[in-house]
Amino acid sequence: MAAQMEKSQAMKRDSIATARMLSEALPHIQRHDGSIIVIKLGGHAMSSPDAMASFARDIVMMHQCNLKPVIVHGGGPMINAMLEKLEIPTEFKDGKRISTPETVEVVEMVLSGTVNKTIVQAINDQGGRAVGLSGKDAKLLVCDQAEGGLGLVGAPKKVNAGVITAMLDGGFIPVIAPLGAGEQGQTFNVNGDTAAGAIAGGLDADRLLLLTDVAGVKDGEGDVLTNLSAEQVHAMTQSGVISGGMIPKTQTALDAISNGVRAVVILDGRADNACLLELFTDHGAGSMIRA
Ligand SMILES: Nc1ncnc2c1ncn2[C@@H]1O[C@H](COP(=O)(O)OP(=O)(O)O)[C@@H](O)[C@H]1O
Numbered sequence: 015m016a017a018q019m020e021k022s023q024a025m026k027r028d029s030i031a032t033a034r035m036l037s038e039a040l041p042h043i044q045r046h047d048g049s050i051i052v053i054k055l056g057g058h059a060m061s062s063p064d065a066m067a068s069f070a071r072d073i074v075m076m077h078q079c080n081l082k083p084v085i086v087h088g089g090g091p092m093i094n095a096m097l098e099k100l101e102i103p104t105e106f107k108d109g110k111r112i113s114t115p116e117t118v119e120v121v122e123m124v125l126s127g128t129v130n131k132t133i134v135q136a137i138n139d140q141g142g143r144a145v146g147l148s149g150k151d152a153k154l155l156v157c158d159q160a161e162g163g164l165g166l167v168g169a170p171k172k173v174n175a176g177v178i179t180a181m182l183d184g185g186f187i188p189v190i191a192p193l194g195a196g197e198q199g200q201t202f203n204v205n206g207d208t209a210a211g212a213i214a215g216g217l218d219a220d221r222l223l224l225l226t227d228v229a230g231v232k233d234g235e236g237d238v239l240t241n242l243s244a245e246q247v248h249a250m251t252q253s254g255v256i257s258g259g260m261i262p263k264t265q266t267a268l269d270a271i272s273n274g275v276r277a278v279v280i281l282d283g284r285a286d287n288a289c290l291l292e293l294f295t296d297h298g299a300g301s302m303i304r305a
Pocket residue numbers: 055056057058059088090109225226227228230231232233255256257258259260261
């Protein structure tokens with residue numbers, strides 16, 4: 015009897031805490047009302063079905079609170095696994111995959127196929143209405159070939175945002191695979207961060223969240239920097255403190271800001287409720303680079 019009373023009191027305390035938390039989120043929900051939030055989900059952040067379900071729940075919650083989430087995803091580890099299975103060697107240069115026609119075929123199959131549909135399904139399973147696209151659909155991401163001997167890697171040149179805004183207006187959640195359409199009918203492999211930054215700029219987004227597998231941008235001592243300036247990013251890249259896959263992320267952040275995005279946050283997508291923590295609490299999460 016005493017144990018039952020204690021359990022019921024604990025449940026009441028939990029309910030009160032939940033109600034308080036919801037109430038505290040109100041000013042943040044109001045501040046972001048109607049905002050376009052572009053979220054890049056990196057392959058490393060899709061580590062488990064639980065992480066995917068938590069991410070999908072955050073997205074549906076954002077949509078329910080009248081934010082307009084647009085997902086752009088990666089899938090580097092899944093591409094690596096398929097290339098390995100097919101015994102196709104692969105190589106990266108400054109965080110970008112050198113892409114032959116054969117590589118691009120596999121990239122498109124993995125990103126537009128399995129990865130895109132897994133995210134779409136995870137969101138729909140939480141009660142959202144997600145629709146999968148790639149940068150080739152309605153030519154939403156037109157690219158030139160990137161410089162630097164990377165092969166069929168795309169450098170975004172134009173974003174035809176109409177198809178995305180039509181979906182947002184219809185109450186759908188767009189989930190976009192980072193392929194690019196070339197002017198001569200080519201298919202380009204675009205780094206997921208680069209694609210997300212271009213799309214955020216094209217949509218004049220309020221925020222770009224880059225979800226990855228680290229808590230944020232770390233300094234030379236391994237501490238996460240909660241705020242970063244463009245000057246710090248340049249200095250840390252030159253000294254090698256920012257390296258590998260973090261180079262396209264920070265470069266994307268700077269480009270997105272100069273294209274009109276209000277703020278970019280690099281944060282750990284594996285952490286529970288990472289997006290809600292960033293958008294709906296006073297503390298935020300990860301490293302923010304502001305306009
Ligand atoms: N200064 C830095 N701070 C944090 N991570 C860094 C830094 N420099 C390089 N990295 C690396 O960048 C990685 C994130 O990039 P990447 O592996 O491409 O992630 P994703 O698949 O999420 O796009 C981190 O796991 C880390 O190893």
